[in-house]
Amino acid sequence: MSIETKIKNLRNQINEANYDYHTKDNPKISDFQYDALLKELIELEQLYPEFDDPSSPTKKIGGIVLDKFIKHTHKVPMMSLGNIFNESELDSFYERIDKVISNPTFAAELKIDGLAVSLIYESGKFVKAATRGNGTIGEDVTENVRTIKSLPLVLNEPIDIEVRGEIYMSHEAFKKVNLERANEGLDLFVNPRNAAAGSIRQLDSKIVAKRSLSLFTYAVVEPMLYQKTQIDILKYLDKLGFPVNPHYKYVESLEALKESINYFDELRKKLKYDTDGVVIKVNDLSTYDMLGFTAKHPKYAAAYKFQAEKQITEVKDIIFQVGRTGVITPVAELKPVFISGSLVSRATLHNEDYILNKDIRINDYVYVHKAGEIIPEVIEVIFDKRNDQEPFKMIDHCPACGGVLERKLGEADYYCTNPNCSGKNIFGLIHFASRVAMDIDTLGEKVVELLHDQTYLQTIPDIYKLNQYSNELQELPGFGKKKVEKLLDAIENSKNMSFDKLIFGLGIKNVGAKVAKTLVNVYPSIELLIDAKYEDLITIPEIGPEIALSVVSYFKDNNNINMLLELKSFGLNMTHEKEEILEHEFNNKTFVVTGTLDSFSRTEASSIIEKLGGKVSGSVSKKTDYVLAGRDAGSKLDKALELGINVMDEETFKVKINE
The missing domain is CATH 2.40.50.140 (Nucleic acid-binding proteins)
Incomplete structure (x- = not known):
């Protein structure tokens, strides 16, 4: 047997094992056997690079580090679905379909709570993957998606095809990744969906490969080229080698549709992944053009959302x-x-x-x-x-x-009136060190509690004295030389954090991150802020009597003044240089940010708006100039449309901020 043939055979064996394990949930070889095959293939590919193949299963290990994601324009827009929340709305959906198509039939499929993706194959080989983005333009995440083991790199037929699906993280994988993050002192992911979305947007595909993401496919772009019904599309995807969720039903009546929803509602409690509803699609693909589209949704499909469990x-x-x-x-x-x-x-x-x-x-x-x-x-x-x-x-x-x-x-x-309360001290320390305040890496809740119990941390200035106890800290359970070095480096770096982060980190009652920014813009040094007068504070937009009273009370307390002087002696930044407001169309415009943005957190988007001279509000009113709407934007978007306010999507926002 030639080396080339041996390499091809190994690839076929590993691809088949991946399909059995990750798509069919029916492994036929042991983990030990799989690892041995993969190890042998890696060694041969390294020895004989002339036989390199982008479709090799070794590419699922990752290794590409990207500078940024390239934009991808979808051949056919990735539209979202309209939502149905109760039986009455389901009746209306059915009646609307029935008026156009007599006695319609449907495909009912589980709605996977993950990240939508489009997959492109040429001659049966995987060539590109892209996120939904704004529906028209997404991000090219090919190298990251390539690492998903249930993704077929080569199809069972050598065809050109574009497939839509959902990337998700199982409960088991979610638990594992959060355990690893906890051990590293990192913030935990909130839920599997956020973990999956955050993983796909990693710039290092090796990190993505370790996250054990999974995939289900459910649709084909230009489906009539391949099959005539949605049920046939699902069967065809399975035949090609794609992972398809096995829990779907062919439904012939409204009553059967309701029964299938109740069935899926019970089933979801036993599944190993999250699902938040049922996708209902008219089964006959030839009727889709007849049924048409709204500006945002197809009329032939909808998502029935489960009640919160x-x-x-x-x-x-x-x-x-x-x-x-x-x-x-x-x-x-x-x-x-x-x-x-x-x-x-x-x-x-x-x-x-x-x-x-x-x-x-x-x-x-x-x-x-x-x-x-x-x-x-x-x-x-x-x-x-x-x-x-x-x-x-x-x-x-x-x-x-x-x-x-x-x-x-x-x-x-109710509030504790004791200024030296140990409970307040612990939570105050946790808040001060948090990512949204002074961002002191590894000084999370458990570490703060341990160092507080060991008497190393009682007050905020104690954080900046920890370097005196480097050797002792290394002896504490869960610590070591590297962890202590990382902690002390993060503490040193925090001295350069912006003045508003420090003010926010102090935990002054009623002073959140936004108010802290407002304060330092008006009082750009700690001395000026200490001397701020109540009657001056209440004249500042966004600072009312309650906030002004909190600020004045805090800086009247000698204990707080002494603490700030001590922090200043450690070299913490206590001044603010006003940022130059750029000439930009956002100047003096009021924004409301709502929904989930793919490329920014809402805090990051708000910060960008403010740097460009705009203002960010928490509620929509007639005074609002723009609503920046991400995915799953709710009542704020509805109110904006009702009031005729300009709605900006994320892609437009990104174009505007780069102008």
Whole structure:
């Protein structure tokens, strides 16, 4: 057997193993055998580079590092789907279809909660992948998508085809990547969808390869060239070697459609990945042009969105946490229950009024869901299961330090009045070091708690004294020389953070990141800010009486002044150079940013707008000039359209900011 033949045979064996394991979920060889085959192929390809092939399964390991993503214009736009939220809306959708096509049939498919992608093949070989972007222009993510093991690099037929699908992260992969990030002291991903989207936009494909992403395909561009119905398209994709979700149904009536939705709603609780609804498509592809499109959605398809999953569990206890400003937050400790892809054992109870209004008591059985599919929340007590539980009574002393609690008139929260409260100190330190404030890498919640317990960290200035204890820190559990060096380097780098980040990091009541920027623009040094007068502060746009009072009170406290002087002695930046406002069409324009942006966080987009002379507001009104709308923009976008306000998509925004 020649070397070339041996290499081809190895590639075929590995491709077949990838298909069995990642697409059919039916592995036929052991992990040990797979690793041995892959190792042999890698060695042969390195020895004989003349037989290199971009379709080799070794390309799934990654290795390309990109400077940035190239833009890709979609041959056919990647439109989003209109949403259906209840049976009444489903009836209306069906009736509208039935008026055009008598007795329509449908394909009902699980809506995978991931990142939409378009895949392009030439002569059966994978050549390009692109994100949805704004529907017309996406990002070329070919090298990152190539690393997905369920993606076929070579199809079973040598055809030219463009396929649409969804990249997602399984619960198992999500748990693994977050465990790795926790061990490295990095921020955790919020949910599998965010993890998948964030992974695909990594510039280093080796990182993507380690994230164990998966893929389902569900559509073909210009499908009539290949098949006549959506069900046939799914079968054809499977025949070509694409991963296709096996949970789909052919539906012949409205009642059957409702039954299939109920079936999928129950099924999703047993799946190993997240799904947030059912995609309903008219099955006959030849009717699509007849049914037509809106400006944003095809009329022949819609996404039925599941109600937020809720589960019954027991409130085992109600505990109290102390925030960085001293606010006391009650938290329900729950009998652990699995909700929307993760195990939930705690849920916020917000404040005393929330608990009393819902009459939540220890040992009650309650319904719990994830607000926004993210934050666990108790939504309702099951009173039929109540016995003789004692009514809730708010505590009157701080759980951390024993200080007296105070609830001010007109406020819902209680505060610890002890300025030296250990609970406040810990959360204050965590906030100061957080990514959105001073961005001190590796100084996360667990590390702060450990260093606080070991008496190394009691106040913010103690952070800048940790370099005196380098050797001792290396002996602490979970630490070592490299971790300590990384921590001390991050602390040193934080001294150069902008003045507004420092002010935000101090945790002054009512002073968020945006207010901190406003303050340093008006008072560009710590001395000027310390001397700020209440009557001057309230004249500044966006700073009302409550914020002004918080600022004045904070800088009247000698303990705070002494702390700032100590921080200044360590070399922290306490001045602000006003940025030159560029001549730009955003000057003096008011923006509202809503939805999910692919290339920026909302904070980053807001910062760019402000640097170009614009203002960012949290609500839409007649005074709003632009709404920057990302994916899944909701009521703010609706209000903007209602008021006739200019709506800007992300691609237009990117063009504008580069002008």
